[in-house]
Amino acid sequence: MAVALSVWNLITLLILFIAVAHFGSALQETSPAPPPVVSRIAFGSCSHQSYPQPIWDAVIDFDPQLFIHLGDNIYGDNKRPFRMFGKERTIGPWKNVPRFYPSSEQEMEKKYEIAKQVPGYSRLRKKAQIIGTWDDHDYGLNDAGKEFSGKISSQRLLLDFLDEDEDSPRRKQAGVYASYLFGPKGKQIKVILLDTRYHRDPMGSDGSILGDSQWVWLEKELKGPGSELTIIASSIQVVSNLSATTGPLFGMESWGRFPNERKRLFRLITDTKRNGVLFISGDVHFGEITRYDCGSEYSLYDITSSGLTQAVEAAVPPPFAFVVRFLAWLTPSTMRVYGPKCRYRSCTYGQPNFGAIEIQWDATPQIVKVGVRDTTGAPVAGVDILFSDLQHRSTGQAFDKEKVKQQHCTLETDLPWIVRRRLAFFCFGAVAALFVGLVLLIYMLVRISKKLVRKFKID
Structure with missing residues (x-):
């Protein structure tokens, strides 16, 4: 009897062992696999749906796992020509109509369809996850903010373009x-996409960019669980405020034109002790890397890539591209990062470009390589940043008083006015010199003509 019980117990244990092994294996098979490590991210902005887009080949060759649209994903509004005279005058003292005006919802939808069917972009959609936000031209109107009446339909069209799920919270907010x-x-990247249009107050008001509800949301996101990197995507530049040095010739939208909002953003990063923050931005039709050392307890970088098709050098014939580069070099910038990885002396790039982020997770020390690349994929500006340089100070750690003396702590608005207006002085001076030269040339031609006339009369 004892032997029979022992055999029975042995059989029971064997059955239990097989069952546990089977269910354990099944449980292991059904448990979700850990998310893949992301080490290559591309981003860009300002892509006109009707222009050639060869740059997508270079983006695909970079082999990103993620691509981030930073706005102006299409040019959805319409543009009247520069005209000082006639029925519709868009410039000058007699201007009677705005240069930009919105498209209909049907026109916007058609433009998105054209953009989505670009062959290079179609290939990218099959290789990488694509996310994004908007700027003014895909919002529906140049430089528009919360006052724009078409923003609800524009939001739906953008989310359709991005293949956002029908039940996505983005469709309900x-x-x-x-x-x-x-x-x-241990290798996490948080990407925060800001909306700098829907709630933005008018330019020059120093009001709000994000609006109350988005500020509450952003604070919650930054206070949430930490990540090794936090990429904050803004359609307009965060660190640079070039309008302070390009005025009164022209101005560009940026967080710097809403100084209280920018201070609030920097303060929020400090107060939440969020490590690893990088900004990426677009809008300005050139690429650059900027840095601010006194906005938080560590340096805040802003990698600007603009645009995928739109570029400042396209505004002039190719033989005169050097003029644009010279003016870029002449324009004062206290935030721009200069270094050996820049193709041009100004460390800006005014031809089509895209942004690239490479994270070397297994390097010692860990490094994030950020940069701007041209249509062949070659780097035109870049910086290698140590993870350790994107960390808040430990409790009790002394503040580096020498930090405030660094170049990247002086705001453009704090420059002496004669330095800040250097570009304007040069341009107005050049125009004045040309005018004087033209007057002198006409004067000399008149004198020569008179002498020739007198000579012929004498003869």
């Missing part, structure tokens, strides 16, 4: 802001 988390623990 006022604005297209969102956040994403990529990678396994």
Whole structure:
């Protein structure tokens, strides 16, 4: 009897062992795999749907796992020509109509369809995850903010373009802001997409860019679980404020033109002790890397890539591109990062470009390589940043008093006025010199003509 019980117990244990092994294996098979490590991210802005877009080949060759649209993903509004005289005058003292005016919803939808069918972009959609936000031209109107009446339909069209799920929270909220988390623990990247249009107050008001609801959301995102990198995507530049040095010739939208909002953003990063923050931005039709050392407890970088098709050098014939580069070099910038990786002396790039981020997770020390690349994929500006340089100070750690003396702590608005207006002085001086030269030339031609006339009369 005892032997029979022992055999029975042995059989029971064997059955239990097989069952546990089977269910354990099944459980292991059904448990979700850890998210893949993301180490290559591309981004860009300002892509006109009707222009040639060869740059997508270079983006694909970079082999990104993620691509981030930074706005002006299409040019949805319409533009009247520069005209000082006639029925519709868009410039000058007799201007009677705005130069830009919105498209219909049907026109916007058609433009998105054209953009989505570009062959290079179609290939990218099959290779990488694509996310994004908007800027003014895909919002519906140049430089528009919360006053724009077509923003609700524009939001739906953008989210359709991005293949956003029908039940996505982005379709139910006022604005297209969102956040994403990529990678396994220890190698996580949080991407925060800001909406700088839907709630933005008028330019020059120093009001709000994000609006109350988005500020509450952003604070919650930054206070949430930490990540090794936090990429904050803004359609307009965060660090640079070139309008302070290009005025009164022209101005560009940026956080710097809403100084209280920018201070609030920097203060929020400090107060939440968020490590690893990088900004990426677009809008300005050139690429550059800027840095501010006194906005938080570590340096805040802003990598600007603009545009995929639109570029400042396209505004002049190719033989005169050097003039644009010279003016870029002449324009004062206290925030721009200069270094050996820049193709041009100004460390700006005014031809089509895209942004690139490479994270070397397994390097010692860990490094994030950020840069701007041209249509062949070659770097035109770049910086290697240590993860350790994107960390808040430990409790009790002394503040480096020498930090405030660094070049990247002086705001453009704090420059002496004669330095800040250097570009304007040069341009107005050049125009004046040309005018004087033209007057002198005419004067000399008149004198020579008179002498010739007198000579012929004498003869």
